[in-house]
Amino acid sequence: MTRRDDLTGVPLLGRTVAPEGSGLVLAEWEAAGRTADQVAWQAPLHVHHTDDEAWYVLSGTLRLNIDGEEYDVPAGSGIVGPRGVPHTFGNPSEEPARYVLVMSATTRALLEELHGGFSGDVAALFEKYGCSLL
Template sequence: MNKIIQTAPPLAGNAMGLTKGDFWVAEWQDPGGPPGPPRYIAPLHIHHKDDEAWYVLEGSLCVQSGDAIVEAHAGAGVFVPKGTPHTYWNPSQQKTRYLLIMTAKIYSLIRDIHEMTDRSPARLKALFEKYDSELLG
């Protein structure tokens, strides 16, 4: 049996997983911002066939899952099952670092979003649909 082992020490700013694999893990951060309405890291969206989870390493992260809003602090995690509208943001003025645990399909969606030069609503909508997801907000 041929096994592939990936490491990314430190994971900061990196992701690890296999394109055809079951899941990816990526570490991301948000620097925080001024008080006021949420600065969404991702707009409200839904993945029709894929679950997603966050694990907070430093600071805090708010995740809206359906109608519920959970504020997770360092050491806590949040799981959002497929078919659930969700978004997330850093609720404080302080930096937050977190792991995003996702399927290879969601990782590909995020990668493609970051590579887009035209982020018009129509292009974003089409890209989300390509990955069995839907942009809601």
Template sequence: MKKVTAFPLAGHLLSTTGGNLVMAEWTAEGCTEGAEPMKIAPLHIHREDDEAWYVLEGTLAFRIDDQTVEANAGDAVMVPRGAAHTYWNPKAESARYLLIMTVRISELIEAIHAAPDRSPEGLRKLFEKYETEFIGW
């Protein structure tokens, strides 16, 4: 039997060597009252990967295709491959959540954070490398 190590997830990724599933605990800062909330991710479509969120504290809002959904603490949201989606924190207080994703999505997120060119065209090219379509902010 393999030994499993337990540790606080905040600020770390949880995955197995050679596995395809990654879990991260992240915090989304709140928005200023009256201001347009800042999207955490641009509107995009994963061609081959599903993605899920579980809200631990606060609220996250999602646009999934033409539908907008608000998820509060204890709510889960699943976005199937092929659905255009983005998400944001619509409230003033911060939100804490789990993001459950494939290794490919995790690698895309790392590549976005490291990218020197975050122009729409630069992101479009980057997203394509990860079987994802960048639609825009």
């Protein structure tokens, strides 16, 4: 049985919310502002072959590169990165950007392994979770 606190009413910043067995995961994260004249990219250019992702910006601005097109997504706006389409995202501003990421459980597992001290072949890790680095 799913506990009610797995579904709603929990602080989201810095964590993920998904009931056990759910295929859908919510996470609220912050992208630090850039310190130079370049976008502070949060991920390498990659493709999810079977999963979509979506970003909803709470504050600041995110820049997404989706299939070679760049989109600035300001607070109060959202964007979807469809499966099978190369994409990456970052912060084009000096100010931090807070956003909600809607992802699959597979993408969550990839990120947890990647950020949990992984030190192997990153391309192979992406492939393990149905993605390709570009």
